[in-house]
Amino acid sequence: MRFLPHTNQDIESMLKIAGASSLDSLFDSIPKDLKTKDGLDLPEPLSEWELDSHMEALASLNIACKNYKCFIGAGSYDHYIPAHIPYLISRSEFMTAYTPYQPEVSQGTLQGIYEFQTMITELLGMDITTASHYDCGTALAEASLIALRKNRKANKIAVSALVHPSHRQIINTYIRPTGYEIIEIPYTADGVTDLTALEKIDDIAGVAIQSPNFFGNIEDLSAFRTAADAKKIMFIVSFTEALAYGLLKNPGSFGADLVAGEGQSLGISKSFGGPGLGLLAGNKKQMRNLPGRYVGKTKDTNGKDGYVLTLATREQHIRREKASSNICSNNGLNAMTAAMYLATVGKIGIREIAQQNHDKAVYLKTSLEQAGFKPAFKTPFFNEFVVKVPDGFDQKRTALIEDKCIFAGTDLEPFYPELKQHYLFCATEKVSKDDIDQMVKEVQ
Amino acid sequence: MDQRPGTSGLIFNEPQLWDKSRKGRCGISLPRSDVERSEMDSSLTGDAPDLPQLCEMDVVRHYTRLSQWNFGVDSGMYPLGSCTMKYNPKTNEVQAARQGLAGAHPLSGDQFSQGALKLMYNLEQFLAQITGFDAVTLQPAAGAHGELAGMLMIHAYHAKNGRQRSKIIIPDTAHGTNPASASLCGYESVNIKSGPDGILEPSAVSAVMDEDTAGIMVTNPNTLGLFESNIKEIAQIVHAKGGLVYGDGANMNAIMGIVKPGEIGIDVLHLNLHKTFSTPHGGGGPGSGPVGVVKALEPFLPVPRVEKNLDTYAFVNDCPDSIGRLHTFYGHFGIMIRAYAYILSMGGKGLTDASKLAVLNANYVKESLKGTLNLPYDKPCMHECVFNDAIQQQNHITTMDMAKRLLDYGFHPPTVYFPLVVDGAFMVEPTETESKEYIDQFIYAVKAIAKEARNTPEKLKNAPVMTKVTRLDEVSAARKPCLRG
Numbered sequence: 001m002r003f004l005p006h007t008n009q010d011i012e013s014m015l016k017i018a019g020a021s022s023l024d025s026l027f028d029s030i031p032k033d034l035k036t037k038d039g040l041d042l043p044e045p046l047s048e049w050e051l052d053s054h055m056e057a058l059a060s061l062n063i064a065c066k067n068y069k070c071f072i073g074a075g076s077y078d079h080y081i082p083a084h085i086p087y088l089i090s091r092s093e094f095m096t097a098y099t100p101y102q103p104e105v106s107q108g109t110l111q112g113i114y115e116f117q118t119m120i121t122e123l124l125g126m127d128i129t130t131a132s133h134y135d136c137g138t139a140l141a142e143a144s145l146i147a148l149r150k151n152r153k154a155n156k157i158a159v160s161a162l163v164h165p166s167h168r169q170i171i172n173t174y175i176r177p178t179g180y181e182i183i184e185i186p187y188t189a190d191g192v193t194d195l196t197a198l199e200k201i202d203d204i205a206g207v208a209i210q211s212p213n214f215f216g217n218i219e220d221l222s223a224f225r226t227a228a229d230a231k232k233i234m235f236i237v238s239f240t241e242a243l244a245y246g247l248l249k250n251p252g253s254f255g256a257d258l259v260a261g262e263g264q265s266l267g268i269s270k271s272f273g274g275p276g277l278g279l280l281a282g283n284k285k286q287m288r289n290l291p292g293r294y295v296g297k298t299k300d301t302n303g304k305d306g307y308v309l310t311l312a313t314r315e316q317h318i319r320r321e322k323a324s325s326n327i328c329s330n331n332g333l334n335a336m337t338a339a340m341y342l343a344t345v346g347k348i349g350i351r352e353i354a355q356q357n358h359d360k361a362v363y364l365k366t367s368l369e370q371a372g373f374k375p376a377f378k379t380p381f382f383n384e385f386v387v388k389v390p391d392g393f394d395q396k397r398t399a400l401i402e403d404k405c406i407f408a409g410t411d412l413e414p415f416y417p418e419l420k421q422h423y424l425f426c427a428t429e430k431v432s433k434d435d436i437d438q439m440v441k442e443v444q
Numbered sequence: 445m446d447q448r449p450g451t452s453g454l455i456f457n458e459p460q461l462w463d464k465s466r467k468g469r470c471g472i473s474l475p476r477s478d479v480e481r482s483e484m485d486s487s488l489t490g491d492a493p494d495l496p497q498l499c500e501m502d503v504v505r506h507y508t509r510l511s512q513w514n515f516g517v518d519s520g521m522y523p524l525g526s527c528t529m530k531y532n533p534k535t536n537e538v539q540a541a542r543q544g545l546a547g548a549h550p551l552s553g554d555q556f557s558q559g560a561l562k563l564m565y566n567l568e569q570f571l572a573q574i575t576g577f578d579a580v581t582l583q584p585a586a587g588a589h590g591e592l593a594g595m596l597m598i599h600a601y602h603a604k605n606g607r608q609r610s611k612i613i614i615p616d617t618a619h620g621t622n623p624a625s626a627s628l629c630g631y632e633s634v635n636i637k638s639g640p641d642g643i644l645e646p647s648a649v650s651a652v653m654d655e656d657t658a659g660i661m662v663t664n665p666n667t668l669g670l671f672e673s674n675i676k677e678i679a680q681i682v683h684a685k686g687g688l689v690y691g692d693g694a695n696m697n698a699i700m701g702i703v704k705p706g707e708i709g710i711d712v713l714h715l716n717l718h719k720t721f722s723t724p725h726g727g728g729g730p731g732s733g734p735v736g737v738v739k740a741l742e743p744f745l746p747v748p749r750v751e752k753n754l755d756t757y758a759f760v761n762d763c764p765d766s767i768g769r770l771h772t773f774y775g776h777f778g779i780m781i782r783a784y785a786y787i788l789s790m791g792g793k794g795l796t797d798a799s800k801l802a803v804l805n806a807n808y809v810k811e812s813l814k815g816t817l818n819l820p821y822d823k824p825c826m827h828e829c830v831f832n833d834a835i836q837q838q839n840h841i842t843t844m845d846m847a848k849r850l851l852d853y854g855f856h857p858p859t860v861y862f863p864l865v866v867d868g869a870f871m872v873e874p875t876e877t878e879s880k881e882y883i884d885q886f887i888y889a890v891k892a893i894a895k896e897a898r899n900t901p902e903k904l905k906n907a908p909v910m911t912k913v914t915r916l917d918e919v920s921a922a923r924k925p926c927l928r929g
Contacts, residue, residue, distance in 0.1 A: 001794045003531055003722075005879035006801055014880060018807035020824070023800040026807060027702055029824050030671050036704045041573055045791030048535050055785065059544025061559030063552060067543075075772055076550050082472055084500055086541070088507045096516035096532050098524055098856075099728040103918075104911040105851055108514035109727035112507070115461050118928040123493045128927050131728070134585035137772040166772045173746070173768035177599045177629040218488055249490035262772070271540075272560045273550030273773025275585065275730035287925065293728065297929075298921035306913040310921040316588070316624035317862070321633040326624035329586040329718065333726030342495050343461050344471035344503050351492035352474050355481070362482040380488055401556060410551055433478040 001045070068405035069435050071364070073384050073426030074214070075136070075164050075240045076273055077265045079353075080430050082344055085267045089337050099293075099329070103308045110307035113332065114295045116339035123245050123342070123350075124259050125252025126281035131293040132335040133278025133327065136262035137170035140208060140238045142280060142325055143258040144171050146289045147206030147234035148180050154205040154233075156181045160193040162213035164240055165415045171208075191215045191377030191386060195223050199230075206234035208260075211251075212244050214415075215424065216361075216384025217377060221254035234258060242266055242279070242338075244382040246354030258282045258290075267341030268334050277334040288314055291325030353429050357383035360427035364436050368425070371444035376422055384426045386412065386419075389443075393421070396443050406439050447888045449520055450854025452910055458509040460929055465496035471503050513912045514727070515856050521882050523809075525828045525859035525871025526619070526667055528697045528719035530802075533789065536722065536782035545781055550773040554758045560777065561757035565750045567784045568734075574787075574795065575693070575713060576704025577736030581745045583775040587694060590714030590733025591625035591661075596767040597712055597737065597744040598658055598688050599629045604744075604765060609658040609687075615644055617668055617863045622661045622692060631658055638865065642668045642821040646677045653685050662710070663692035665699065667863040667871075668821055669806060669828035679709025688712065688741075696720045697875070698803055698827035701796025705736075712737045721783035732779035746770045801876035802827040805883060809872050812887045816894045820866050828873035832866050841897040841904050843868040848915065849896065849907035853889040 006014075011023065020026050027035070046054060059065050070078035089095070093108060100106030113131045120129045133139040144157050157175075159168055161184045171182055183201055188194045193209055207228050211219035221237060228235035237251035240262045245251075251259045263277030264270070282290050288311070296310035316323040345353060361383040368387050369375055376386035389409075400406045409423035416422070427436065498506075515522070522529035540546060548560055568580040584590035595612075602608050612631040614622050615638055623633040634652050639645040649660065660682050664672040672678070679689045691705045691713035697720045705713045717723045718731035725731070737745060747766045748759035759774075790798065803826055810819065810829035817831035833843040847857035847870070859871040874883055896903045908914065 001790065001797065003533060003790075003877055004794070004797060004801055005877065006804075010880040011801075011804065014804055014808040017811050018804060019811060020804075020807065023804060026800065026803045026824065027671075029673060030699075030703060031673050031676075034673070034676060034703055034708045036576065036702065036707055038704075040701045040792030040795060042570055042792040042795070043788060045794050046788045048789070051535060051539070051785060051788055054788065055539045055542060055781075056544075058559040058563055059542040061562065062544040062548050063556035064548035065542075065544030065559075068547075070549060072549055072551055074551055078549070080472075080475075082500070084504050088504060088511075090537065091508070091511040092518035092532075093511040093514035093516045094507075095537075095724045095726055096518045096529075097514050097727045098522065098527055098529060098725045102515075102847070102851065102857055103916050104848070104908050104913055105513075105515035105856065106727070107912050108510035108512065111458075111460070111513075112510050113727075114927075114929065118460075118462075119493075119495055121928050122495065125490075134589060134730070135772045138585065138589070138770070164772065166769055169769035170772070173596065173770055174628070176768070177596060179630070245490075246492065247484060247489055249488060250493070253490060269546040269778070270549050271546050272548040272557065272777040273775075274771060275776040275778055276772070287927075294925070294927050296921040297926040298917045300913040300916050302914055304913055306916045308916045308918050308921050310918065310925055310927075313922070315620075317620040319624070320620045321623035321627045323620065323624040323627070326588045326592055326621050326628055327586070328588045328619075328621050329725075329729035329731040331585075331726075331730040332728030333724070334730060336727065340503060340507060343498055343506070344500070345495070346465075346470050346472075346497040347492050347495045348468070348470045348497060349472045349474060350495060353472070356475065356477055358484060359477060359479050359482045363479040380485060401553075407549065407552065429475060436479075 125250035129281035137167040139260035139278035141174035151205035208236040216381040217379040246350035266338035461496040522856040530875040531877035576706030584733035613660040659688035665826035669825040717783040805874040833868040845904040851908040
């Protein structure tokens, strides 16, 4: 086996030093009745090239093996990834290192994550951000727990019905055992969270609003901040499309206390939904409440700048049962990828890419409208929107995937049973006018 | 002859990104817009985020230089105890990057994602075979997330049985994630001490186990590198009072093909694909923490689950007793691909050999360094061995000093000051992919450092001197946090 270096001679001489007569006798401390009798019933090992064929055969069962046209988003977005990003992130010094517990030989990871923290706080307009979380849903669950723990009187949190359906489920999974509850805020006919409904909900520790919301619509965050202030509760903002903040006013400018987001759009492949990149940011007051790692700047014994993991006293390996969370490994390599992406696009690129996403989505919506699709809402959106489709659309959509590898929207009915024949469409900078024209022609 | 692999060489200074920024540069080729510009209402838009402005090569050189300040498994031996820093096969990266897998959208629909579903289904079967459990979920995003999944299932199991419990037993050798995960479920940790020989004694468990206790969390092999040989009896004690046994499988690399946790009384166990199954640690993730369970806990597994019907695979959400969802989509699929490729490369015998050689390497280190370093538990170990600085303390040299000096010799230090039950712990896990030559170099380095500790202790106090930076002021970093530029 090419990963195992030991020759028979090595084994023999090492056993001698170890004081064991055979490899099997190394396990004599395990009582016989605890050892398995069956061995491992697994497929015979594959050579590297047999593995290639096997994996390519599996990959070819996914439609993604073809160069498909993606008009779906809903939490996972098809953006262009410049060639140098996968090239750089594959450098084994980044990829095969562990968590930077020994800072003197981890300055690459540490400076990289410090720069990541800087760029994410700039993107979101927030004071601080952690070194990453698993995904937006888990980050939002942690943010909800922070709000609930802070407010000792209320054991409920208000969450917009237009927060990604999976994220609402994750919050539920996280908070249920400790007796907390979610109150869902309904949405209005404009496809935004119902502010007046929120105003009527009492005894809550916080409110979570996604913007752009699951329908792609931009929420009036300023009004929700005011409502949260009136109730003296935490205001949490979430998002699934990080590039929106290349164009939109950021959550910090509306006074968000906590922000939970998904950073997959920042140079990370869709990879069937994971690993993505959980972003978790807060204002200064939340510094000691946010879970997970931070990188901080400091000096070495010669007075030279350097970086270390810091504020670890909040974390599980020090605080154990009193830690702010159980998180240990986060999504560090994807945070580094996002940093590379943000450094690549820069101030000019992020604005232009965001604008192009919006332009393409507006063109797509207008084209669908001309083809007889009915827009569901009139609210401003970023790169996703909802339309009501004509009868027979579903069959056309399936045929279009099978014949031309074009994905025309996501059916909303499984998530919102009241929205029959409503589809969520997305357009990114990757689709051309011709792609859009072709898709619309096929489905009309 | 000096056998140390570490030497000095030219490395580069590199400023922070924004010090390199020049107004007007951009590192991405922006497509020409082929549709009309659609200005958004100015009340909705903000200023463009003030990101650094760089060209493509600025970015490439920046991150190339940063990478050169890092130490990875590919650079050298990384014997970090409990972290299983084994070689990460490069073919795994090729497999994960295939367009059909990396390019797959999670909402493509089951019909168009059969390859991904089949891979997940097969990987669940493989992990069930390796661990001896009836069912597996791949959804948890990391080991600690897997622990949370497991504890949530234990919680749901007791709720379903009509009586919730309030406590959980955790031995003093446990990872910090164990009590933190239990806390998230509202369980109060009852800490118990391991016995004089470093393993749990059934009497310690029976003394605290009652009908208000949800169960016990056991790491086996434990963090002293010792096999918990009383596990079956302990499980019986816990089961007799209606509790469940949680297994922390972080150290599964010691026992593949030797012991199947599902056969020895453990009810639920998480694995770390980034430890045992060779996926890269990435400087702190992304990892993946699948969880295996016995039949009785299967209804509580997170949704969606993957099912096979004839030759078709599908996600299933209709599981009324499920703890619910833990990840926005299906977990860290990209990491699953790598672990799947690893298992197929190794086969059953290969995985068993890996465990045997991991244990051989650890025992070889233990016997070779015993005497040079103090060994608090002098008995055969599994995949790792724990020394401490009791001998070097006579010269006022600590574990930290030795760890920092190891950097100068070209090694990543072992895990230090963990487990907490050993003062000044120095925890070595070589893994099976280190050859005798590399391990001999490591042993040589530790012996040379022990000699320096006696003769020239200042060399250790000043270490490291060969790295880009010297020891960093962590106290000021925490006292006056500077978390952004």
